[in-house]
Amino acid sequence: MSLALPLVMSSLLFGIGVFGVLARRNAVLVLVSVELMLNAANLNLVAFDAWWSDTLHGGQLMALFVITIAAAEIGIGLAIVLLVFRARGSSDLDDLGELDERREPDQPMIMFNQRVHSTEIGHDHGEVGGRA
Amino acid sequence: MNGVEVAFVLFGALAVMAGALAVTTSRVVHAALWLAVSLAAVAGCFLMLAAEVLVWVQILIYVGAVVVLVLFALMLTRAPSGPSPGAPAGRVLGAGIVAGLTAIVLLAIQLATFGDERIELTGGGGGAEDIGGGLFSNWVLPFEALSVLLLAALVGAIALTRRRSDVGDGG
Numbered sequence: 651m652s653l654a655l656p657l658v659m660s661s662l663l664f665g666i667g668v669f670g671v672l673a674r675r676n677a678v679l680v681l682v683s684v685e686l687m688l689n690a691a692n693l694n695l696v697a698f699d700a701w702w703s704d705t706l707h708g709g710q711l712m713a714l715f716v717i718t719i720a721a722a723e724i725g726i727g728l729a730i731v732l733l734v735f736r737a738r739g740s741s742d743l744d745d746l747g748e749l750d751e752r753r754e755p756d757q758p759m760i761m762f763n764q765r766v767h768s769t770e771i772g773h774d775h776g777e778v779g780g781r782a
Numbered sequence: 783m784n785g786v787e788v789a790f791v792l793f794g795a796l797a798v799m800a801g802a803l804a805v806t807t808s809r810v811v812h813a814a815l816w817l818a819v820s821l822a823a824v825a826g827c828f829l830m831l832a833a834e835v836l837v838w839v840q841i842l843i844y845v846g847a848v849v850v851l852v853l854f855a856l857m858l859t860r861a862p863s864g865p866s867p868g869a870p871a872g873r874v875l876g877a878g879i880v881a882g883l884t885a886i887v888l889l890a891i892q893l894a895t896f897g898d899e900r901i902e903l904t905g906g907g908g909g910a911e912d913i914g915g916g917l918f919s920n921w922v923l924p925f926e927a928l929s930v931l932l933l934a935a936l937v938g939a940i941a942l943t944r945r946r947s948d949v950g951d952g953g
Binding site: 651652653654655656657658659660661662663664665666667668669670672673674675676677678679681682683685686689692693696697699700701703706707710711713714715717718719720721722723724725726728729730731732733735741 | 797798805814817830832833835836843847848854855861866867877880882884899904917920928931935
């Protein structure tokens with residue numbers, strides 16, 4: 651089998667993952683795109699393992715490790731997304747811009763671990779953002 | 783082009799098309815389901831590269847666990863089942879340009895370096911005996927480190943998603 655086939659496929663899959671990370675608004679779907687990129691890397695590892703005829707099976711075992719780390723990563727990532735949703739009522743990445751200096755303080759800025767209706771604290775943060 | 787190559791191209795085309803649908807569909811739940819199709823097709827590609835253990839690991843962990851986790855996260859964040867508004871057209875265009883350039887650079891470098899190489903597939907290289915033997919002899923240290931990482935991720939996920947009121951109750 652030609653080595654070019656897995657390489658072409660993994661490059662396309664990686665490009666698709668990059669597109670998803672950049673273009674998606676939902677935080678969960680950004681994590682989905684990251685998984686596609688990790689799969690592209692895995693495919694390269696397995697392809698080069700088969701090409702090298704590695705007796706230690708370094709490529710396949712590294713792909714195994716990548717799968718494990720990806721499972722841990724998506725567990726933590728989805729926990730963070732859930733926490734953001736609980737604090738902000740949205741998992742839309744465009745709504746999460748309070749570190750943006752150019753952002754107009756049109757919406758009450760809400761910190762983590764605070765009630766959604768604590769508008770006074772939110773107003774203070776808006777002023778800080780405006781000065782900066 | 784022999785049978786293995788034809789099957790690999792079919793699985794690869796399915797993986798790429800399902801991946802493209804997963805990042806472009808306007809329904810978020812469909813995106814997670816297309817991810818499952820794409821990951822299963824990647825598992826088929828692993829099978830064509832004679833990595834048998836990885837096929838089952840991919841099916842069990844990715845198609846089984848990760849996709850279910852993503853679906854649960856979509857449900858818990860009250861994702862709409864209907865079409866949701868996409869990103870602005872300018873950002874989609876920019877993302878497409880960046881993604882296309884990334885893919886082109888990767889393709890050019892890899893094909894220029896390894897384009898003429900051939901994989902001589904020998905059967906049995908990726909079976910449970912070989913992978914298990916390698917895992918517990920040469921790769922035992924990263925394996926043990928990974929077990930600690932998984933424990934840390936487990937504890938971290940629980941600690942992150944615990945409700946605030948639980949902290950007071952627990953003292």
